[in-house]
Structures are given as C-alpha cells and as structure tokens.
Amino acid sequence: MTAFTAPIAADLKVALFATCFNDTMWPETPKAVVRLLERLGCRVEFPSAQTCCGQMMTNTGYAGEAVPLVRHFVDVFEEYDAVVAPSGSCVGSVRDQHPMIAHLAGDPGLASEVEGVRPKVYELSEFLVDVLGVTDVGAYFPHRVTYHPTCHSLRMLRVGDRPLQLLRAVEGIDLVELPGAEECCGFGGTFAMKNSDVSVAMGTDKAAHVVETDAEVLVAGDNSCLAHIGGILGRQRTGIRTMHLAEILASTKEHPTW
C-alpha cells in the first residue's frame, strides 16, 4: 500500500459521524471512510452514542422534534477536533439548520454549543482537501465513472470541485463529465414521497444523463440521492452501479471496493 500520509493527520482527534442513514442502510460507506482516513494517518473514533442530525424532521416541518437531536449531537461531538461525515446533506443540516433549531428552542446555551461544534464538522471531501491538504489519497479504481454533485454539497456547503480533484487523482479511473450535473436529481428527502411524480420525472432525466456517459459507476457524496437515482437506474435495468465517493477513494489494488 502506498503511504499517502497527511502530516497533520496524527495530531487531530477525529470523529466519524456515520449519519443514521449510512449506519443503518449503507454501512460500507462509513467503513470506507474509516479505512481511507486511517490510511492517511488519522486516528478515527466512532462515538457510539451518535444518532442523527435531525434533518428529516426539520425539512418536513417538525423542527421542534429535532431539538433533542441537536442537543445530543453537540454533546456527542463537542470534544473532537474534527467531525467527518460522508454526507453533504447531513453536514449541511448541521451547519445551516442547527443554529436555527437552537434559536427555535429558545436556548442560548445550546446556541453557543452549536456555534462551537459546527465549524468543526466537515463533509468528507472538505476534510480531505482543506484539513488534511491531500487530493491524491492513493486510491486505485480502474472503472469508467461519472460524478453527480449533490445539491446540498454543491449549494449549501459549496464543496466546489473538491470531489472531482480527489477523483481525478485516483489511479486507473476513467472519469467522464455528467451532462446537466448541477441539476437536482429529485430526491429531496420526503419530497421523493410527497411529490413522487415530480421526483421521478427529475430522477428519470438525471438517470438518462448518467446513461449518456456510458459510465459503469455513478458516484456522489450522498447515499440518499444515490438510492433515488440508483433506484431508477435499477428499475430501467441499465446495469449501472452507484457508489459513494468514500468507497472509490478507499479502493486500492490490495483491497478493491469493486
């Protein structure tokens, strides 16, 4: 295995925020984050008391229900130097919505705790590029891949081309541009159920663009969006696989993820 150690890595107390969806439905993604970050020299902890950022309640109109989750989140993560999550959407919720929820709770103490924790919470590509300062993470993935920038990583977090910088450095990859990449896939949390017709119409167009690229793999930074696009790609029997960015970056010749 190539030593792609980031000099700063060992000094940081890093927590993995797996996110409840990944923990429950896509455990390969947080496993890949652990493998990747350890390869880069990080000491990673998984505080097992962690649960959920509360985004689903907040975005469905039940922000009050998210208050205990926000309180729990800061309790679990405040002792760490950095909190890394393989989800643009959940990090977006922590960064953009937790202050609003603390305000809603009328709890200045919680609000100040939120202010203390949220700058330390990073989406995976942000942590790799901005904190560890690496773009070549020593990955090997010899497949034709196209990347979908999810809305919350693109427009809430402004991760920009960080995921693409990381993917371009992957050995063996054939990275192709996705037409109309910045358009929403139509997942949108409960939108996918409440407005399923529009959601599917948007997802069908996204899937068509993915098919156009002739890629074997669609990669993104959010498994929720991938479940939606992948669900349509699967129903259409396109044979295109969906993978989280972490799983491609964790892949090596010795331990290929696919």
Next chain:
Amino acid sequence: MVTQPVQQTSPTFVGMPKFPVAAREALANTQQRANLHNATHTIRAKRAAVVGEVEDWEALRVAGAAAKDEALHHLGDYLEQLEESLTARGATVHWARDAAEANRIVVDIARAKEVDEVVKVKSMATQEIELNEALEAAGIHAWETDLAELIVQLFGDRPSHILVPAIHRNRTEIRDVFLREMGEFGRPAPADLTDDPARLAEAARLHLREKFLRAKVAVSGANFAIADTGTLVVVESEGNGRMCLTLPETLISVVGIEKVLPTWDDLSPMLQLLPRSSTGERMNPYTTMWSGVHDGDGPQEVHVILLDNGRSRVLADSVGRQALRCIRCSACLNVCPVYERTGGHAYGSVYPGPIGAVLNPQLRGTASEVDQSLPYASSLCGACFDACPVRINIPELLVELRGTVAEQGGHRAESAAMKAAAWVLSDPRRLAVAQKGATTAGRLIGKRTIRKVPGLGAWTDARDMPTPPKETFRQWWARERGDATTTHGAADPGGRAGGIPTTNDGTDAGGER
C-alpha cells in the same frame, strides 16, 4: 407565520387541487413539457452569460437586498414620504387594504371617466387582485397589451410564468389563436398569418395600435416606487408599456407597498439586477419613469393605489419578510427543476415557481389545500436562492412554512411518525433496537432486488428500493473494534493490518443499493 387567509380569493383559483395532484396532470402534458424545457434552458444560459460578465455580481446582490431591506424595515416612513412626494407632483394617492378595495378604487375612477375600456401594462399586482375580472363585472373591458399577456387573454387562459406568461404555448398555437380570436376583440389577424415570429408580432402590433390610440384610461403596476422623488418606474421590453403610460389621459397605477425604494440612487443596483436576472439582457429596451402630472405632456390625471393585500402580515414575520424583497424577475422559476417540469398552473396562483411556493402561503394564508401543499413543492435544491438577485433564501422560507403547515395539524400519521422517529433517534440504544428491523430484513432478502413494498408505492412504483444490509455500521464497529472507540492509524500503523475488512472479504455482503 401567517395562518389566516387575508387576501381576497376569487373565482379563478378557488378550488385549485393541491400541488402534487395538479403536477401529475401537468407532467403528462408533453407539449408543455417540451416548451418549458426549451424556454427555461435557453433563458438559463442567457442569464448565466450576462451575470457572469459582471465583475462583482455578489456585491450587486447585496446592495439590492440592502436597499429593499432598508425600505421594508421602515416601510411606514417611506410610504408616507412616497405619498407626500407623489401628491406634491400632482398625483392622487389611494390606499387599499385588500384586493376588493383596490378593485373598487379602479372601477370608480374608470366609471367617473365614463369609459368602457382600459389598456393595461403587464402587471403582477393587478393579476394578483384579479382586476380584469372586477372591471369586466363592471362592464369595462381591460385590454392586455403585453404580447404574452395578450396571448393568454385570447386563449382565455391563465398565465403560467411571471415574466413569460405564455411560456406554455408555442408559435403554432399562438398563430391559431390569433386567427381564431383577434377579430372577436378588435382588428382581426391577417388571413395568411404564419407562425413566423415577425408576422405574429406584426399582427399583434396592428391589433393593439387601435386600442392604444383609442383608450382614455390606462392601468399599470410599477416595478419600483421611489420615495424621495415620487417617481414610479416600469421596466419592459416591448414598448407597449410606454404607449399605455404616455398616451391615455388618465393613468392608474396599482403598486404593492413593498415596491417602495428609499432613494433615487437605489435604482442603480436594481436596474442592473433586474434585466440580467429576468430576460438575460444587460439592459431592458424600455424603462419608463414618471413623477406626477406634467402640463400638456403625458397623462393629465395620475392615480397611484398603494396595495397591502396581505403584505403587512408578511412583514410582521421576521423570517418570512425577506420574500417582500422580490422584484418579480422570475430567475427562480427559470432555474427551478420542479417548475421546469410542472409549469406554472400547478401552483394555483399568478405567482408560480419557488417564489410562488413561499409567497402564496404567506399572502393568502395556509387554509386551502393548494396553499398547504406549496411549501412542499420543492426538493430544497437551492438553485432558486443562488439565482435570486435580492438574495431571498427560498429554501429557508420553505422549511419555515412547512413548520407552519405541520403546526396546523391535519397530517396526523406524519406527525406521529416524526415524533416516533425523533424518540428513536434521540437515544443510540433505541436506534440500535430499531436498526435490528432493517438488518433482519437484510438477512431475509439477501441480494435480491426490492421492486415492490406494500404501502411504499410512492417510492417503488418507479424506483427499486435499496436492500438493507445484514449488519449495521455500529454493529460492525462493535464487533471489529470492541469497546475501543479509537482506531490507530499513524499512531500504530501495524495495528490495523487485517483489521478492516473490505467489501470483498466476505464478512458483509450488505449495503447493496
């Protein structure tokens, strides 16, 4: 948040179905889908090009938002100043609490002038109050003179876009309606009319010209109302507006109270932001500004109706009030992936798209089915916020309004589900228990694809379901790392050898999407 219906409802939009129902029907309209796709993608590209060439677009947005916020934070003061400036320049100012009051004022003025017709400049405020219908009921014809509004009027249709209200129609449909309907209302279209845009424009020009030259009264809105100079501003592309604003003897302008700007200088960012955001042009072809009455030049009687119609209620909401910054450019519609597919009619209002999804429930309240559904008519993708020239955080507003709708009750099952989910998710032990359901299902299903789940048809009708894994991440962590919460990494490079299984090592076949 606003919960009471405060705006007058009208025959046109009463009984609109909720958004998902109207959207389903709209999605099946293949002609409209094609028209909207072409139109929104063309205008997106134009907008991106002219916004991209501005050196500091963000600074302009900030300046535009600041000017509107200054006006809104001291709205009472600036409105009184506007009234003073306008009155000093010979205009008559009227105040209208709601649509009914505003319509009554316009009808009374038209009746006093003994006219049976008025010409109209394209105006969202008069559409919002359904002035044409009120005039019609009083026996007064209201002729729309904007080309697209004329098309909508000839069809007996409703506008589906703020800026391009006939965006759902194509050239052939327009030729057909010109041939069929123009003769009913004035000069007919030439019998050999084709769908060539120049021929269509010529037919409209000739049809409208006799109305411009004949009308004694014109009705307009205003894009901006400058408090310190008493100047009203209309921004347009076709010149029909200027004809209406300068030819007739009497001019009545219906102006939402949020249109006020403190000073003349505030126009500078606005006139840079608006055309680039709406038509994708550096500058619009016609900008008309007028201040009161000028002897022997232009209208000799000028009325300005300052319209509330729910706006002061919106202003009272600390989050919601940013929607009053809206300058009706429609950039949010053009970039919206939902609007692009459903079109404007599904929103059940003259204000469609993302801004309509936040403005309607605020102006009208959330009593009706359609207004309750509008805050959910978005995937929260954020493209609207990025495009908004006055930085209205539409996703934030949508989330806030969802809270208002949820508080009203009515979604009992959803409310119970959210409470249950929050209870489970606020404690890791409860989460671990709940996850057993998923992993048990994962073991039973194995590698099979899930194509149908009873009760989850909204997902599985068109999408496969992700297959749950046999083991959650936290189970794996506990098994692999035991109680030690820390992994070793650089501190102990040898410590992880063989410690982390890959997907290919056979220890876990779950997690397939």
